[in-house]
Amino acid sequence: AQTVTQSQPEMSVQEAETVTLSCTYDTSESNYYLFWYKQPPSRQMILVIRQEAYKQQNATENRFSVNFQKAAKSFSLKISDSQLGDTAMYFCAFTPGNYQLIWGAGTKLIIKP
């Protein structure tokens, strides 16, 4: 069975600090796609970053970057210079490319002023 595990239910850091959210997954597929989605309180789910498994280079989007370790089946998200607006639930998700996402349980991230 394909699964996604986020081992940190909640994290809290000071504004401007760097924080890393963990995600591991299990699959027998060789090609697949990984995502981090952000869902601020009472607001819309939005895509933060995506990674194609066949790409060795780690994806980066401004202050957000990933550490993709294919052999270890690990896909962590690093947020640099954290801002108050980064407070949200963060979901790691996986798809083997069949239109369905397999979701982790989520990590609640709180950025403190």
Next chain:
Amino acid sequence: DAMVIQNPRYQVTQFGKPVTLSCSQTLNHNVMYWYQQKSSQAPKLLFHYYDKDFNNEADTPDNFQSRRPNTSFCFLDIRSPGLGDAAMYLCATSPKGGGGSYEQYFGPGTRLTVT
């Protein structure tokens, strides 16, 4: 801007009274999804459409139905809502062929309250 729109944003219904939630999209995506999300849990897929082909998840209760009259619109019908159906309902879309990444684009959600 192209987007996914959900109406209403908040819906209150009575126990057992049918309710319909709507979703529209201006992205011209072929695939549309309905998710149920409870209190900061991960979204749970109810069903999805690939064009007009309907795909129901095995554990989606029969109480939940869906219609997609055209590419742009999709409806979620809850025939006899129970207290356990109170949740956020998310609509999402993705392009045909995955658009190269199978990313899903989400609407703002409809929060359903059952009294």
